Amino acid sequence: MPMAGSLAERTLARPAFEAAFAAPAFVRAMLDFESALAAAQAAEGLIPADASRAIAAACKAIEIDVEALVAEGKRSASLAVPLVRMLREKVGEAHGAHLHRGATSQDVLDTAMALCLKPCLEETDRALEAAVRSLARQAREHRATPMLGRTLLQPALPITAGLKVARWAVALARDRERLAEAAEAGLAVQLGGAVGALEGMGECGPAVRHRLAMALGLADARAWHVHRNDWLDLLGRMAQVVATAGKIARDVALASQPEVGEMREAPPKAGVGASSAMPHKRNPVGCAHALAAATRMPGLLAIVHTGAIPEHERALGGWQAELATVPQMADALGASIDFLETIAASLVIDAPSMKKNLEAHGDGVPAAGLAAATDELLADLASYLT
Amino acid sequence: MPMAGSLAERTLARPAFEAAFAAPAFVRAMLDFESALAAAQAAEGLIPADASRAIAAACKAIEIDVEALVAEGKRSASLAVPLVRMLREKVGEAHGAHLHRGATSQDVLDTAMALCLKPCLEETDRALEAAVRSLARQAREHRATPMLGRTLLQPALPITAGLKVARWAVALARDRERLAEAAEAGLAVQLGGAVGALEGMGECGPAVRHRLAMALGLADARAWHVHRNDWLDLLGRMAQVVATAGKIARDVALASQPEVGEMREAPPKAGVGASSAMPHKRNPVGCAHALAAATRMPGLLAIVHTGAIPEHERALGGWQAELATVPQMADALGASIDFLETIAASLVIDAPSMKKNLEAHGDGVPAAGLAAATDELLADLASYLT
Amino acid sequence: MPMAGSLAERTLARPAFEAAFAAPAFVRAMLDFESALAAAQAAEGLIPADASRAIAAACKAIEIDVEALVAEGKRSASLAVPLVRMLREKVGEAHGAHLHRGATSQDVLDTAMALCLKPCLEETDRALEAAVRSLARQAREHRATPMLGRTLLQPALPITAGLKVARWAVALARDRERLAEAAEAGLAVQLGGAVGALEGMGECGPAVRHRLAMALGLADARAWHVHRNDWLDLLGRMAQVVATAGKIARDVALASQPEVGEMREAPPKAGVGASSAMPHKRNPVGCAHALAAATRMPGLLAIVHTGAIPEHERALGGWQAELATVPQMADALGASIDFLETIAASLVIDAPSMKKNLEAHGDGVPAAGLAAATDELLADLASYLT
């Protein structure tokens, strides 16, 4: 089996997120769409129950030749065209005509995209929860640990380590809420047919779509083939998580400079952060991943916004660009999650170094109110501190 | 007074949105911040009531030399530094020390930015409402007007004009909801002081911030100087409006090609859409504005996301980039609103041309279900159709 | 072997370009670097000839476990760290210490990136040449074929089909020149060692680097690990090719609308441009690919520019983002090349339709000067018309 995907990119990817959009998962998502569509249509009496069963069986049994799928998909600018053809052959003549009834390529592909993104978002939700919990605990522990506040990379007034970390945690908790909210609307089934109006299913189109959504665990929604802002909103909120992780990584990396020495993403560990030129060195690898992700995400977000100006009832080029870009966005999100897991597990806060820098470069001690300000943030995090 | 701002850019801007961030309005917003801050602090007993009154009077009376403000602001990379200095001179020695108490430059500037954006969003809300109302009415009227559906710029199955227009309207209505929701969280006061912890106001910091927010008509919120995702979310939703307007403009412009001839953004009108080389020509000017905005917005959104990875307690560069970019985003939004107002007032739908093209290039008539599909969308728009 | 890379992305990729950055090619490039480095160092007397031979043999014989490489590379944020470790084991104790002498991870990875990009650019050069040749011939043939010129999607004055196509050809020819020029400087060897100063090779560092460059077929250049503008320039010029192809695709797609009917990217062909919902339909698939590429490229270019602000002697995050993005840029370039090959082989120009539209929507005939203007452009293309 030939390798696909650039190797260098893979070093930045979280394996589960990479797998989520790789051929086996994506093909599976497309087959799930076809199988669930047939079942929904059978339930509504649009196609015979026998056909639905034959389609389900074929979807289960078929082994897709991925290289053929890609080559043929390239010729039609759509993976769905060859997939339906291959699947129809497998289903056989008796029932093949009932397959993909009233659906169009974009229905399969958009739904598959949502299905592939879904586990990534579930994993993100869990990782965010764990990161907030861990950071909130650290913030509570260090609510009164004095350190230098810094603005424009120069010393400002003192803060506490707890305040800094509590801010990270509150930001992540808020990102988590927003992401969950957007996922509810954005992870929706796409079903519209040739021009998006369910025109091929008569009166029971909406009912079929609803059954399909329920079967696939996605939201039921009007066709979003050309008005994609719920989906863009979700992608934008993924970008917000990446930005917050990038901000935390920037802070940690700056604090890890040996002249500063106030934080580390993790205690030194064999094999992590090794350098090929300097064996003694330990690089802040998690920070590098999160900052690389934060560098990539804005440009990727620009691409999906640029692509979202489709022509008439289906885009020529813009939507296709999105298909290639969403997996990249998932990769960037995955790298950020990797980093958040690292610091959730093992962020090191060096209070003595903080004290030393504060004495050397700051004036005064943190205002009495700072621990209180930290407590106020911690109150927002109460549900994470149980 | 020297002119500022690039001339070419101004041709694309909506005057009210341009004015919202121009010197008079921005200076006024900064002065409003200082005045309301003093009033809030006096109410909480932090500064004398006399000082608050003197500050309010000075904020009212002062005439800021904008060129001096800009020149000095450049040297400190902050407009707030010279503004506070100038204002303190005006307030005079007796009360000057009470000015800007516990605040920092970013507090003034972020709050001013939110204050300047606010009327733009209110105007956007009104314009979106009007556009949805108008388009919904057109959709209802043309619910059964057959036309060619087109995908990848090729004929697909027939649709109705009502369906197409109803989709635009539903998308705009949804964008409007989302924008309003984001504005509620994103148009927030910024007050944090040197390191964002209200450390200069003792225990009454949160109460001062709350009073300040109420006085300025902004949401009360924890300092967002370094964790800016509520703000980014708002900017992202502005971008969604621009994308929808761009999509509609693309459709209208394509439909306005004389070979197609199905729509026009407005009936021909003297002076609008004139060409310097071909006096007889009428260009789709509103579409040009909306598509230019849609071309600009994704890159601008990328900039604010890139800038949102700040160092420690205040960014070096990233935030400053945002200050220059948000007014551009408002301009792009304004141009989109201009377009939406144009089509709300005078979109021309040419049913006979639609019929002709459908007969020439399509096969069949719209499925019976299409008018029903349109009605389903219109039901979503019921509140706009009263 | 697990699949990597998102499936949807692959439908847009040119197989040869995709393969250029996939695991086998990228690993081979890294091994070629190590092997040629050892040979160069042996030639300069830095390491024993025996060691160089042993390293060359190991590079030839080793079978890299890609999944292990990726997993370990992730832990060090560098593929080079595990590659060198694995290779050192293969070389054995006697000579292993001579491997990778004075080099650092970025040396291996940047050089590998250049090596992988090189065949893509060579293929691009050939495809551009062929496209210019073919378009120049079509332009000559249609130098006096009248058609409607169109501005802002409205009829303007008449032009000739030859003029339009000659412009495309001249633009591609100029892009080709510029790309070749940039490739000369940008496809350079990277060799600098830990801090980029060849500090581990004494006086013969530059000589080693020169030998390495010659052996690998790359330009010799000062270390560009942190000042990457020659490389960015090359990537920017790739983006220019994609933009020109996108412009041509937009023109062809607009001209392919049946109401216009003046051009097609190719005559109808079984299996190409098929639709999963409408078997009779033929989509302009090449245009879709080129326009998708043109949608992606600007955001990708923004990413590599954003990443090019590295910290000190090696970036934290920005450079790593580039490693993931350059293969995407190659993919976008590849999709553009696919499109150019399609139109070079089979662009259809429909002169009667052009005449009909001109008569219906234009006034007058093309100015006498237009064929002359076309000839002037054709003169620039003389070398392509032999």
Added chain:
Amino acid sequence: MPMAGSLAERTLARPAFEAAFAAPAFVRAMLDFESALAAAQAAEGLIPADASRAIAAACKAIEIDVEALVAEGKRSASLAVPLVRMLREKVGEAHGAHLHRGATSQDVLDTAMALCLKPCLEETDRALEAAVRSLARQAREHRATPMLGRTLLQPALPITAGLKVARWAVALARDRERLAEAAEAGLAVQLGGAVGALEGMGECGPAVRHRLAMALGLADARAWHVHRNDWLDLLGRMAQVVATAGKIARDVALASQPEVGEMREAPPKAGVGASSAMPHKRNPVGCAHALAAATRMPGLLAIVHTGAIPEHERALGGWQAELATVPQMADALGASIDFLETIAASLVIDAPSMKKNLEAHGDGVPAAGLAAATDELLADLASYLT
């Protein structure tokens, strides 16, 4: 006169660059185009000499009402339409018909854009030269000053301060060359008429264009209204200068952290870098400007690339987006130049701090070869060291 342009943006702008695109300069550039065009056409016998003189006189005498120009320009999506109308009135009936002969709006606007950008690039060239000279001298002085090399924000092997600074200088010198080269092709006259073929000037079109170019000090070039890659190339190279300045600023800002203390952009100076909250503080203002510019530029570059996929013989939206974006790019370049002037005048290098950090966090002294490596770079800079 109402103010235009966002105030916050102006704090980041270099006054001369801001002025270059403001109304007086842009109107002047458009008038210069019309005046020089008439003169060129008179010289070629296309229009009477009297008409040319009358046009020149009108261009000199006219006072344009900028607000009316903007308002009317908005209605036609082109500043040139009202300008020509106003100017034609001023010229009077006798000769007015000879004005703007054979030209179109985009001719005026693209040429004006090039004319406005030209002095910015000349100033950039001078500033780059001065910065390279100054940095080269500092590099020579510190060729053997040891300091810590740092990769991924962690200590790597030692380097010399001279090496670091020489690298900056070489990068800027190379950027300067590349920019000058691109300006030669990119700062070109635009003259094509309604469909870009000089169709309104008969056989003497190219001669008129040549005269026009010479008169305006621009390159003569085929119409680039829709194939804009020479211009994009120039904009891309401006972005490269901004990236290099951003990289230097990042290094200086990191070195200015008091815990590091190795560099400052300038000695402390009254009023520069002041904080509104902490009077004792000195912010690295030049670095903030350069980093803000480097944050903005990639997104702006993405916009002009996105806009460069025009429809047929003139774009609908994409080109208009560029008109608003190029002045922003000039602003970002200007801010970078400001920073480079600051460090050219007064970069502080603190050799004792470098020594201290090296001893505390590095191991060993710089390799003997490092001063030689610096000398090698200095040799490249020989012409700047005289």
